[in-house]
Amino acid sequence: xxxxxxxxxxxxxxxxxxxVFENDTMxxxxxxxxxxxxxxxxxxxxxxxxxxxxxxxxxxxxxxxxNGAGKTTLMNILFGxxxxxxxxxxxxxxxxxxxxxxxxxxxxxxxxxxxxxxxHFTLAENLTGLENIVLGTEPVLRVFGGRRVxxxxxxxxMRDSGLHVDLDVRVSALTVGERQRxxxxxxxxxxxxxxxxxxxxxxxxxxxxxxLFAVLRRLAAQGLAVVFISHKLGEVLAVSNRxxxxxxxxxxxxxxxxxxxxxxxxxxxxxxxxxRSRRAPLSPGAPVLELEAVDVAGADARRSLxxxxxxxxxxxxxxVAGVSGNGQAALAALIAGLTAPDAGEMRLNGRALxxxxxxxxxxxxxxxxxxxxxxxxxxxxxTIAENVxxxxxRAPGFQRWGLLDFAAIRARAEAAIRDYDVRCPxxxxxxxxxxxxxxxxxxxxxxLERDPRLILANQPTRGLDVGAQAEVHRRLLAARERGAGIxxxxxxxxELFTLSDRIVVxxxxxxxxxxxxxxxxxxxxxLMMAGHGREDAA
Amino acid sequence: xxxxxxRQSVPGWLRLASAAGxxxxxxxxxxxxIAAAGVDVLEAYALMAxxxxxxxFAASETLTRATPLILTGLAAAVAFRAKLWNIxxxxxxxxxxxxxxxxxxxAISAPPAVMVPMVLAAGAxxxxxxxxxxxxxxxxxxxxxxxxxxxxxxVVLLFVQMMLExxxxxxxxxxxxxxxxxxxxxxxxxLMARTRLHAGLVIGLVLAVAVAxxxxxxxxxxxxxxxxxxxxxxxxxxxxxTATMVRVALISGxxxxxxxVGEVAGLKGYLTSDLSPGFGYAGIVVAMLAGLSPLGxxxxxxxxxxxxxxxxxxxxxxxVSNYLADLVxxxxxxxxxxxxxxxxxxIRLKRGR
Numbered sequence: 065x066x067x068x069x070x071x072x073x074x075x076x077x078x079x080x081x082x083x084v085f086e087n088d089t090m091x092x093x094x095x096x097x098x099x100x101x102x103x104x105x106x107x108x109x110x111x112x113x114x115x116x117x118x119x120x121x122x123x124x125x126x127x128x129x130x131n132g133a134g135k136t137t138l139m140n141i142l143f144g145x146x147x148x149x150x151x152x153x154x155x156x157x158x159x160x161x162x163x164x165x166x167x168x169x170x171x172x173x174x175x176x177x178x179x180x181x182x183x184h185f186t187l188a189e190n191l192t193g194l195e196n197i198v199l200g201t202e203p204v205l206r207v208f209g210g211r212r213v214x215x216x217x218x219x220x221x222m223r224d225s226g227l228h229v230d231l232d233v234r235v236s237a238l239t240v241g242e243r244q245r246x247x248x249x250x251x252x253x254x255x256x257x258x259x260x261x262x263x264x265x266x267x268x269x270x271x272x273x274x275x276l277f278a279v280l281r282r283l284a285a286q287g288l289a290v291v292f293i294s295h296k297l298g299e300v301l302a303v304s305n306r307x308x309x310x311x312x313x314x315x316x317x318x319x320x321x322x323x324x325x326x327x328x329x330x331x332x333x334x335x336x337x338x339x340r341s342r343r344a345p346l347s348p349g350a351p352v353l354e355l356e357a358v359d360v361a362g363a364d365a366r367r368s369l370x371x372x373x374x375x376x377x378x379x380x381x382x383x384v385a386g387v388s389g390n391g392q393a394a395l396a397a398l399i400a401g402l403t404a405p406d407a408g409e410m411r412l413n414g415r416a417l418x419x420x421x422x423x424x425x426x427x428x429x430x431x432x433x434x435x436x437x438x439x440x441x442x443x444x445x446x447t448i449a450e451n452v453x454x455x456x457x458r459a460p461g462f463q464r465w466g467l468l469d470f471a472a473i474r475a476r477a478e479a480a481i482r483d484y485d486v487r488c489p490x491x492x493x494x495x496x497x498x499x500x501x502x503x504x505x506x507x508x509x510x511x512l513e514r515d516p517r518l519i520l521a522n523q524p525t526r527g528l529d530v531g532a533q534a535e536v537h538r539r540l541l542a543a544r545e546r547g548a549g550i551x552x553x554x555x556x557x558x559e560l561f562t563l564s565d566r567i568v569v570x571x572x573x574x575x576x577x578x579x580x581x582x583x584x585x586x587x588x589x590x591l592m593m594a595g596h597g598r599e600d601a602a
Numbered sequence: 603x604x605x606x607x608x609r610q611s612v613p614g615w616l617r618l619a620s621a622a623g624x625x626x627x628x629x630x631x632x633x634x635x636i637a638a639a640g641v642d643v644l645e646a647y648a649l650m651a652x653x654x655x656x657x658x659f660a661a662s663e664t665l666t667r668a669t670p671l672i673l674t675g676l677a678a679a680v681a682f683r684a685k686l687w688n689i690x691x692x693x694x695x696x697x698x699x700x701x702x703x704x705x706x707x708x709a710i711s712a713p714p715a716v717m718v719p720m721v722l723a724a725g726a727x728x729x730x731x732x733x734x735x736x737x738x739x740x741x742x743x744x745x746x747x748x749x750x751x752x753x754x755x756x757v758v759l760l761f762v763q764m765m766l767e768x769x770x771x772x773x774x775x776x777x778x779x780x781x782x783x784x785x786x787x788x789x790x791x792x793l794m795a796r797t798r799l800h801a802g803l804v805i806g807l808v809l810a811v812a813v814a815x816x817x818x819x820x821x822x823x824x825x826x827x828x829x830x831x832x833x834x835x836x837x838x839x840x841x842x843x844t845a846t847m848v849r850v851a852l853i854s855g856x857x858x859x860x861x862x863v864g865e866v867a868g869l870k871g872y873l874t875s876d877l878s879p880g881f882g883y884a885g886i887v888v889a890m891l892a893g894l895s896p897l898g899x900x901x902x903x904x905x906x907x908x909x910x911x912x913x914x915x916x917x918x919x920x921x922v923s924n925y926l927a928d929l930v931x932x933x934x935x936x937x938x939x940x941x942x943x944x945x946x947x948x949i950r951l952k953r954g955r
Contacts, residue, residue, distance in 0.1 A: 400838065423840030432838070440838040445831040454828060454839040463821045470819075 096121050096289050097142075097178070097258050098162060101151035104137055104313075111137040113313040114151070119258060124280055124290040126300040126321070129310035129333055130529035135293045136183075138310070139260050143180045144170040156257070179251025180260040185243050187235045193246045194218055194231035197253050214253075221252045224286065226279050240388070241272035248279070259283065260291045263527070265299055271387070271590070277303040295333070295529045297326055298558065309333050334531045343541060343563060349378030351414065352518045352549035353399065358408035360394040360573075369394045370573040371408070376518065376549040381540065383564030383581070384553040387593050391573035392522070392553050393435075399520040399551055400432045401425030413517060426455050431511035431548070435522040437500065441507045444496030448488055449477035451495045452510050480509035485535070501532030508539050519543055519550040525559060537563060557586055571595045612945045617893050620941035624891065625905055627941075628933035632926060641920045653915025654908035660915070662797035666869065668900075668907035670695070670878070672806035673861035674885025675892060675899040676813050677729075681854035682894050683817060684830040686740075686847060688733060690751030691858035692882025693758035697732045698725030698859025699866045700762055703770065703781045703873045706788030706866075717788040721867050722805070722860060729859020730852040732758065737851030741844050755882065763875045772872065781866075781873040790868035802864025807900065809857065814896040816853075826850055858882060887935045893942075906931055 097119040104112040112134045119125060127135045140146045142153055147168035154162040155176040166172040173180075187196045198214045215231065222228055227245040235243060244264060251259055261280075265273040280290050280303055294300050300307055300321075307324055309317040309332045317332045353376040360369040369391050376382045386392055397403040398410065404420035411417070412428050425432070434440035442451045453462050453473045462472055477491035484505040488498055498506065504524065511519070521540060525533040540563060544550055554560050560567055560581070567578040569592040578589055633643040654664045674691040681688035701724040706717060732754065739745035765771075766779040774782075790801040817823035825846045828836040837843050861881060866873050888906055892898030913927035 401840075402838070421840070422838060423842075426840050434838055439832075440834050443828050443832040443835050446827060450824065450828075454824075454836075454841070457821055457824050457841075466821050468819055468821060468824060 094156065094160075095119055095162070096156045098154040099138070099142065099151065100154065102138060102141055102148045102153070103150040104134075104141060104146060104148050110313050112141065112148070115310070115313075115315050117308060117315070119289040119291065121257065121287045121289050122284050123305045124284050124292055124303055126304035126307045127291055127293045127310065128295065128297070128300050128307055128329065130295055130531055133310040133333075133529075134313040135310055136262055137313075139180065139262060139291065139293060141167075142173065143178060143260065144168055144173040174254060174256075177255060177257035178260065179254060179256035179258065181244065181247045181251060181262065181264060183263045185247055187243055187246060187250075189236040190234060192232050192234055193229050193238065193242075193249075196235055196246055197231070197250045199250075201254065218249060218253060221249055225249075225252060226282050241268055241275070244268070244272075244276070252283075256288070258289045258291065260293070262293045263295075264292070265294065265296065271594075273299060297330055297333075297530070300329075301326065311335055330530055333529075343381075343565070344545065346379040346545065348380040348549075348565070349547065351375050351377050352412065353551065354409075354411040354414075355398075355405075355575075356409045356411075358398070358405040358410055360391075360398060360403060361406050362391075362394050367391070367394045367397075368573045369398070369405075369575075372573070372575045374551075374568065374575055376551055378517065378547050378549050379544055380565045381544055381550040381552055381563050383560035383567040384551060384570055384575075385557065385560050385567055385578070385589050385593055386553075386555075386570035388555055390570050390593075392570055394573065395551075395570065395575075396435060396520060396522045396553060399425075399430065399518070400434070401430065423455075423458075426514075429514070429517035431514065431516035431519040431543075433504075433507055433511060433519070433521045433524050435526070435553075437503050437507060442495040442498075442503055445494055447477075447492050448481070448486070448495050448498070448506060449473050449491040451506060452477045452480045452491075455510060456514075476513075480506065480513065484509040484539075501528045501535075504528060504532065504536060508536065512539060512543055515546060516543070516548050519548050520553075521550060522553045523555065524552070525554075525556065533559075557589065560589075561586070569593055609946060609948050616945050620945045621891055621893055621898065621902070621938065624937035624941040625934055627937040628930050631933050631937075632930050635929065636922060636926065639922050641922050646916055646920055646922060649916040649919050650909070650912030652912075654912030659797060660911065662794060662799045664904065664907045664911045665803055666798045666800070667911050668903040669800070669802040669806050669864050669868070670861040670881040671884055671888050671903035671907055672803075672810060672899055673857050673864065674881050675888030675903050676806075676810060676885075676896055677854045677857035677861070678886045678889035679892060679894045679896055679899055680813055680817070680826070680857065681850055682830075682889060684826045684847060684850040685833070686737065686830075686850050686854065687748045688736075688751050688851070688854045688858075689748055689886065690733060690736065690754050690855075690882070691861070691885045692878060692880065693751070693755035694729035694732050694855045694858035695862035695865070695878050695882050696758045696762050697728040698862030699873050699877055700765065700770075700862075701725050701728035701859070702788075702863040702867050703784060706784040707782040707872070708785055711785070711787065714787045714789075714791075717785070718790060718867075721784070721788045722863055725859045725863030725867075726856035727859070729862065730856035732859070733851045733855025734848070737848055741847055759875060762873070766873065766875055770873075779875065783872045784867045788867060789871070790864065798869060800864065800868030802860075802868040805860065805864065806903075809860070810896050810900050813853075813857075817896065822846075822849060858885070861885075884931055887931050887938075890938045891934055906934070 095118040099115060099117040102112050102115045115138055129135050137146065141148045153165040153167065155165045157163040165176055188199065191199065194215060197218050218231060227249055229242050229245045229249065235246060238246065264276060268276060284290055292304055301324060304321045307319055307321055307329060308315060309329060311333060355372050355374040358369055358372045362368040384392065384395065398405065401420055401422040401424060409416060412430065453476060456462055462469055474491050480486060481488060481491060486502050486505045486509065488502060495503065495506065524536050528536065540550055552560065552563055564581050567581055567584060567589060568575050569578050569589060571593060572595065576592060578584055578592055629647065636643050636646050653660055655661050674695060677691045678688060702721045705724040706721040736747045736750040736754065739750055740747045763779065766781060770781045772780050772782045793799040793801060793803065817826060825841050828841050829843050829846045833843060865877050870877060884906055888899055888902040891902035891905065909930045910927045913924045916922065917924035
């Protein structure tokens with residue numbers, strides 16, 4: 065990514081006792097950055113429509129909006145990845161007043177003190193944290209002497225900001241949360257005055273997110289201006305001073321966080337009333353999935369299960385809570401049919417399985433919603449119709465004598481697009497053109513249409529906007545009412561508490577029953593996620 | 603300043619234009635050494651075009667040259683679609699030729715209606731089996747098939763040389779390392795009197811259509827495309843990745859093997875160790891020029907064959923070395939890669955900075 069590639073950064077190191085913005089702008093509330101009338105079109109799509117935004121030092125502005133509302137486009141213009149068709153970006157000049165920022169140049173943006181932390185990190189995995197932080201700021205010829213000074217500066221930044229990382233560990237060995245800290249330190253190291261974070265909590269556990277918010281508040285108190293892009297209302301309310309709502313590329317509302325009402329913002333964001341998910345009381349039926357003392361020996365502890373017991377009955381949603389990397393991947397792979405248990409017994413619909421193969425699981429009535437929908441869910445280069453049919457491509461309805469029946473495949477896709485409201489140019493468009501929410505709708509259409517008996521929903525709403533989330537919840541609840549048993553693996557506690565009939569907690573590859581959400585509080589679940597027993601937690 | 607912006611999708615006309623543009627750009631670049639050799643560039647290219655397509659005989663020579671290129675081009679295209687990087691078409695071609703000679707030079711005698719299909723089957727099978735090994739090594743141990751298939755080419759060529767010096771040497775060959783000739787019953791029929799055009803061309807054209815249908819319209823083709831475009835998602839969706847890869851390997855190797863059959867049983871009549879001037883490698887260029895489209899392979903093979911045949915004739919008339927043909931082929935591959943890049947991105951020219 066060009067944002068932090070070595071070529072984008074001025075090859076100089078500026079050493080100051082503290083952040084550069086403290087001296088320059090702390091005393092005044094003059095804006096450090098102003099966007100004026102930013103308009104950007106992609107073909108017929110108006111991604112940004114006359115957006116104005118001003119940022120003062122020391123404030124955290126949340127840029128809130130659904131997927132496709134234009135948040136990321138706006139920030140990419142700010143950072144020089146895109147050039148605006150109209151409008152201009154102005155930054156605080158050295159002395160006083162504002163100057164135009166050269167458009168289309170990440171280099172100029174960085175030099176003006178704008179730092180960006182992307183949703184997908186831009187770190188070199190084979191280098192240590194410190195090496196990543198200084199990468200691109202070091203002059204080519206001075207490799208040795210500078211390192212000690214650089215380390216001192218990085219350590220000072222860690223103290224000032226509260227971001228703690230082991231600087232000498234290779235990034236590949238760091239957790240996602242730690243990598244994000246390296247990204248932020250990398251920006252701070254370049255003396256940024258404005259820090260843009262694009263969906264920073266999408267990859268974090270609730271605890272890590274809390275930690276990040278504390279850091280952002282601290283950085284803002286030291287005078288940094290922070291832009292926090294998100295579509296999660298809760299965290300926006302927790303961290304920001306001011307909320308700017310984008311919808312359809314327009315700025316549709318701007319309000320002080322203290323005066324904000326959760327429901328009103330949600331509706332501003334979506335442009336209509338947000339349906340509330342309600343779980344009707346149902347009595348569960350026969351077990352559809354049973355695990356008894358199942359062991360899965362994965363490549364590492366994050367992908368292993370130990371003595372896992374789990375029973376999921378028809379008309380029941382079992383929520384699996386846990387900090388990411390505690391064996392969720394192993395559990396999901398097991399239920400998806402990708403791996404077989406190394407020990408213990410697994411039964412689907414009361415029967416033991418001879419083969420653990422995704423195709424057999426599909427035939428046995430298992431609907432599988434993968435965690436990484438771009439990577440495992442769709443073949444981006446193939447059409448939407450082909451992606452809807454992919455699990456059933458050998459079924460008699462879609463082929464005869466090995467020849468594909470395009471009319472049937474297309475008809476199924478058209479029904480899916482209509483019934484699941486997949487926003488797309490048509491069934492013959494490549495699936496990679498779809499947004500995350502629409503890919504998820506496509507996957508739901510593919511797996512739910514068969515009236516599955518067991519559904520694996522692995523992080524089904526991660527990265528989705530409010531509207532798409534509500535849609536996914538509605539679909540899962542409807543499937544439950546039709547008699548499916550559902551395993552819901554999620555890092556979103558709100559989601560687990562709203563949807564689950566029962567919550568189990570996964571920690572270090574072990575599953576433990578937490579109980580019914582009505583009888584649970586988040587603190588208990590949080591402690592169990594950290595490895596405490598049900599008894600000490602309660 | 604030049605900026606690149608990713609295109610959302612690449613329209614079909616642009617792909618075609620990109621391939622045609624790459625061919626033309628290669629010719630334009632090769633004009634530089636032609637001019638440096640002191641020859642009028644336009645005249646040289648006119649002589650080349652005339653040599654390749656200027657008469658019935660010239661066109662027949664080009665088509666004869668295109669025949670193995672269509673088959674090796676298809677072999678590369680179908681494998682590359684599944685991201686199976688088969689660089690071993692050259693070796694598979696020789697394996698196919700060796701098998702054709704083993705079956706067709708008198709060991710068995712039967713009427714042509716039996717012999718010709720048998721020779722074709724033997725060649726295809728030999729090529730397919732040769733590709734099976736690297737595919738299984740890749741699937742089982744993760745061995746890089748680029749390395750294994752490439753190195754196998756040399757193994758096969760040395761094996762062919764050994765056979766031609768030893769067990770398969772023609773006793774009537776005046777000491778030359780060549781195989782016994784393919785019998786008349788086992789030879790592919792000629793298509794036109796007084797030309798070297800043979801039925802291998804028809805086989806190539808039919809197979810190009812067949813591979814196009816396979817990829818576009820069949821369950822196997824669907825699975826090949828899915829595995830090639832996103833193996834993880836294909837596996838998750840229950841597509842048998844291993845079986846698909848093995849299938850692709852067999853088809854690809856078999857197509858290259860057939861190219862070898864055509865060269866011995868259709869054209870030369872016997873096997874020597876210089877049967878192929880790199881048809882297997884040129885097939886990769888053909889496939890890339892064709893954008894991995896099976897029907898595009900036909901056009902790309904004609905272009906490359908035309909360059910080879912035309913360059914020979916131009917070389918005779920002007921004295922410029924016919925190595926220029928290799929230069930055009932190599933430049934075409936580079937230009938195709940650049941062209942592919944330029945079609946995926948939109949170029950924006952900007953003033954300032």
